[in-house]
Amino acid sequence: LLLVQYSYGDVSQRVFPEGFKFGVATAAYQIEGAWNEDGKSENIWDHATHENPEWIDGKTNADVTCDSYHKFKEDVKLMKDLGVNFYRFSISWTRVLPDAVEGSKLNEKGVAYYNNLIDELIANGIEPYVTIFHWDTPQSLETHGGWLNDTIIDNYVYYARQLFISYGDRVKKWITFNEPQQICEQGYETAQKAPFLKLHGVGDYQCFHNVVRAHGKIYRIYDKEFRPVQGGEIGITADAVYAFPKTNSVSDQMAAEQFIEFYYGWFIHPIMIGNYPPIVIERVDELSKQEGRVTSRLPKFTEEEIDMIKGSSDFLGLNHYTTILATFGDPDSFPNPSHDRDCGVLTSRDPSWKPSAAPWLYEVPTGFYHLLLWIKEHYNNPRVIITETGWAGSGEELDDPDRVQYIRNYLSELLKAIYDDGCNVIGYTIWSLMDNFEWTYGYTNKFGLTYIDFEDPNRTRIPRTSYKVYQKIISTRRLIS
Ligand code: BGP
Numbered sequence: 001l002l003l004v005q006y007s008y009g010d011v012s013q014r015v016f017p018e019g020f021k022f023g024v025a026t027a028a029y030q031i032e033g034a035w036n037e038d039g040k041s042e043n044i045w046d047h048a049t050h051e052n053p054e055w056i057d058g059k060t061n062a063d064v065t066c067d068s069y070h071k072f073k074e075d076v077k078l079m080k081d082l083g084v085n086f087y088r089f090s091i092s093w094t095r096v097l098p099d100a101v102e103g104s105k106l107n108e109k110g111v112a113y114y115n116n117l118i119d120e121l122i123a124n125g126i127e128p129y130v131t132i133f134h135w136d137t138p139q140s141l142e143t144h145g146g147w148l149n150d151t152i153i154d155n156y157v158y159y160a161r162q163l164f165i166s167y168g169d170r171v172k173k174w175i176t177f178n179e180p181q182q183i184c185e186q187g188y189e190t191a192q193k194a195p196f197l198k199l200h201g202v203g204d205y206q207c208f209h210n211v212v213r214a215h216g217k218i219y220r221i222y223d224k225e226f227r228p229v230q231g232g233e234i235g236i237t238a239d240a241v242y243a244f245p246k247t248n249s250v251s252d253q254m255a256a257e258q259f260i261e262f263y264y265g266w267f268i269h270p271i272m273i274g275n276y277p278p279i280v281i282e283r284v285d286e287l288s289k290q291e292g293r294v295t296s297r298l299p300k301f302t303e304e305e306i307d308m309i310k311g312s313s314d315f316l317g318l319n320h321y322t323t324i325l326a327t328f329g330d331p332d333s334f335p336n337p338s339h340d341r342d343c344g345v346l347t348s349r350d351p352s353w354k355p356s357a358a359p360w361l362y363e364v365p366t367g368f369y370h371l372l373l374w375i376k377e378h379y380n381n382p383r384v385i386i387t388e389t390g391w392a393g394s395g396e397e398l399d400d401p402d403r404v405q406y407i408r409n410y411l412s413e414l415l416k417a418i419y420d421d422g423c424n425v426i427g428y429t430i431w432s433l434m435d436n437f438e439w440t441y442g443y444t445n446k447f448g449l450t451y452i453d454f455e456d457p458n459r460t461r462i463p464r465t466s467y468k469v470y471q472k473i474i475s476t477r478r479l480i481s
Pocket residue numbers: 027030178179182239319358388392431437438439441445447
């Protein structure tokens with residue numbers, strides 16, 4: 001009925017479908033602080049920010065950041081007032097398992113912190129959506145190769161299993177990994193994220209091969225051992241930048257498709273269809289041969305692994321912020337070897353797109369719409385949860401019209417995808433509840449619906465205009481202003 005009623009006309013009259021959920025997201029390292037309190041051990045972000053502060057804007061770190069380890073009740077209160085249905089947060093591996101390895105002992109105080117947070121959320125009618133891993137690899141595992149070493153798979157599986165045992169009675173939505181591209185490509189190929197390694201064209205593929213096998217393994221364990229008792233769902237979150245062809249030429253159209261397969265299909269094709277996308281296998285194998293290598297830089301799955309990984313996500317978590325223009329580039333313009341060269345696509349932006357304070361983030365709402373259609377067509381209309389989207393400002397402003405406009409424009413495209421095209425999107429999450437430590441950007445990029453002055457010892461949370469607008473969208477379930 002709704003479909004018929006609202007298919008045409010004014011988007012502001014469209015109602016978000018029944019059961020559609022709204023949330024906000026954060027991640028442990030970015031908000032908790034208390035980096036060495038109550039038995040927590042060091043992770044790769046603690047390590048990098050302490051050893052090489054010059055890698056971070058303003059030489060800052062997240063030793064204290066929003067201090068959510070002590071102020072989580074304030075966070076929950078903020079969310080309760082906002083009216084969100086769920087809170088997507090992550091658990092810090094080294095807080096609950098300081099020794100990190102399979103068989104090691106749980107840290108009771110660390111476990112208690114998340115128990116208290118989860119209980120507080122549930123008491124306030126907010127569903128916990130838990131990201132098991134949001135980039136904070138235990139430093140003790142990194143010294144043994146981190147995600148390049150396949151022994152991390154069993155350690156991760158042990159860690160995730162402890163979370164199901166400890167919290168699975170109350171947590172019904174699990175996300176195994178946040179953004180494999182940032183973990184693997186930015187962590188092990190381009191040195192933009194911890195552990196800041198530059199293993200061009202090799203480290204990224206090796207890392208993701210371990211990430212996706214760890215994902216598949218824990219999915220099967222949850223499915224077999226925990227789901228029958230706990231009844232929850234488990235999936236993965238990948239980020240996708242959408243690509244428009246730079247011109248209407250057939251070549252640019254191919255470049256746009258190739259870009260999406262290399263930067264999104266790489267992670268999701270194995271899970272939705274089985275194995276890496278054919279174009280990725282073909283190109284990496286071919287270029288490896290040209291480089292005189294005996295084996296491809298792209299590792300191969302066994303048949304058993306393909307079976308384990310295929311179909312291993314109850315929903316598709318999608319982080320989406322922005323879009324690029326694609327055209328094929330001269331192979332010599334990319335580092336050799338590299339993932340960029342394997343992909344072979346040069347990216348640019350349309351001058352009409354509005355830039356944010358983050359150099360990579362431009363407002364392109366139609367890109368979001370086309371991405372949702374792309375996912376529907378390529379993966380047989382899976383259930384999608386938008387697990388992140390958001391706008392970066394740079395100032396202290398409480399009035400944030402650009403963020404408001406971004407949220408409204410993206411939500412309007414989302415409604416169009418749901419109503420006009422039948423895309424199966426069941427939830428939407430804003431990054432972020434509050435300003436926080438934005439990785440190498442430190443505190444210079446501000447994504448918060450809530451402002452925090454990081455000089456203020458109390459870290460007082462002050463809602464911005466966008467907070468009030470989101471509050472109204474959630475309570476009316478419409479985009480009326
Ligand atoms: C996503 C991450 C978030 C958050 C966001 C903002 O990729 O999952 O953790 O940081 O991006 O981006 P950035 O911090 O790179 O500006």
